[in-house]
Amino acid sequence: MSRDTRAYINVAALKHNLSRVRHYAPHQKIWAVIKADGYGHGLLNVANALNNAEGFGVAHLEEAIELRDSGILHPLLILEGAWDTEELTKAVRRRFQLVVHQWEQIEMLENTHLPDSVVIWLKIDTGMHRLGIGVNDFSRAYQRLQDCKQVSSVNLMTHFSCADNLNDPTTLKQIGIFNSTVGSSSGYRSLANSAGILGWGDSLADWVRPGIILYGGCPIRNKMPGDFGLKPVMTLQSKLIGIQNVAMGESVGYGAKWTAMEPTRIGVVAIGYGDGYPRHAVEGTPVLIRGHLAPIVGMVSMDMITINLNDVEGAKNGDPVTLWGDGLPAERVAEKCGTISYELFCKITSRVKKEMVYS
Numbered sequence: 480m481s482r483d484t485r486a487y488i489n490v491a492a493l494k495h496n497l498s499r500v501r502h503y504a505p506h507q508k509i510w511a512v513i514k515a516d517g518y519g520h521g522l523l524n525v526a527n528a529l530n531n532a533e534g535f536g537v538a539h540l541e542e543a544i545e546l547r548d549s550g551i552l553h554p555l556l557i558l559e560g561a562w563d564t565e566e567l568t569k570a571v572r573r574r575f576q577l578v579v580h581q582w583e584q585i586e587m588l589e590n591t592h593l594p595d596s597v598v599i600w601l602k603i604d605t606g607m608h609r610l611g612i613g614v615n616d617f618s619r620a621y622q623r624l625q626d627c628k629q630v631s632s633v634n635l636m637t638h639f640s641c642a643d644n645l646n647d648p649t650t651l652k653q654i655g656i657f658n659s660t661v662g663s664s665s666g667y668r669s670l671a672n673s674a675g676i677l678g679w680g681d682s683l684a685d686w687v688r689p690g691i692i693l694y695g696g697c698p699i700r701n702k703m704p705g706d707f708g709l710k711p712v713m714t715l716q717s718k719l720i721g722i723q724n725v726a727m728g729e730s731v732g733y734g735a736k737w738t739a740m741e742p743t744r745i746g747v748v749a750i751g752y753g754d755g756y757p758r759h760a761v762e763g764t765p766v767l768i769r770g771h772l773a774p775i776v777g778m779v780s781m782d783m784i785t786i787n788l789n790d791v792e793g794a795k796n797g798d799p800v801t802l803w804g805d806g807l808p809a810e811r812v813a814e815k816c817g818t819i820s821y822e823l824f825c826k827i828t829s830r831v832k833k834e835m836v837y838s
């Protein structure tokens with residue numbers, strides 16, 4: 480029996496989730512955000528599946544170049560912009576669109592002789608205080624970009640800090656600040672990430688920027704992907720490679736952290752933190768086997784986890800075990816690990832083979 484730990488990437492689910500974005504944002508264009516290797520799903524896999532999006536958003540130049548060199552002709556938006564004149568020139572030569580979020584980037588545009596003109600998205604800091612030009616500087620920054628001969632158009636964007644919490648007034652405040660700052664300035668507007676699209680209709684504007692919902696993750700607190708008709712794209716699966724009958728009072732795994740309170744059938748599953756499964760998954764984190772949720776017991780090791788099979792009849796070596804995906808939303812695992820589905824997806828390591836599934 481080979482190790483057989485796989486991340487199945489469901490192309491139909493990706494396309495379905497894009498259609499859910501269209502449902503929530505019917506009049507908007509879509510920057511499908513596929514940075515960080517398509518949130519761990521494979522950059523090109525995802526770009527090819529989402530070819531109906533109007534464009535792709537990536538974090539930095541290398542990701543955009545990889546897409547272009549692989550034949551992706553869509554508009555590409557570099558969300559962190561260019562960091563030096565060499566990057567700027569390379570980006571402009573390939574007609575990438577660039578976010579500008581700090582003065583140095585404006586100065587670079589003014590002072591670098593470029594091979595072509597460039598479309599800019601000016602990022603305004605409406606309260607997240609990560610990247611962006613402050614609202615008091617907006618008019619000056621916008622005017623300098625408008626005056627820059629190498630800039631063909633200036634579009635306007637911001638990013639939300641708390642849109643995952645539908646009870647938090649911060650998002651409405653950010654939308655208000657954005658609208659009053661840009662006023663009637665020309666240019667397309669883009670505010671909404673996934674949570675904006677699902678939860679904040681006033682943020683839709685001209686272009687939306689979904690990431691996690693394309694992969695079937697849920698960005699809204701206390702909700703599940705199914706509540707929004709989203710389907711999981713990545714199903715992380717492995718196999719049962721061992722079964723141990725452990726007597727009451729015996730312990731399992733490193734540090735003997737878990738002790739059986741009754742005779743327990745322990746299943747050993749071939750996945751661990753060497754595959755990107757979170758080491759800090761607590762006791763009780765569920766896996767799916769034979770249609771049942773079985774809890775993890777003991778510590779996650781590099782190559783294996785141990786689960787309690789007492790409620791899983793007939794389990795035997797070779798049985799498939801789903802860590803998340805179809806039948807077990809990644810959010811259920813993430814909440815047990817003190818993290819978010821984004822991180823679970825991104826952390827899958829290269830020894831886990833990604834296999835595309837087309838139906």
Ligand SMILES: Cc1ncc(COP(=O)(O)O)c(C=O)c1O
Pocket residue numbers: 512558638671672673674688689690691692698
């Ligand atoms: C500027 C920007 N827009 C959109 C997104 C997509 O966010 P989400 O995956 O929450 O939809 C991100 C992701 O971090 C981002 O940085």
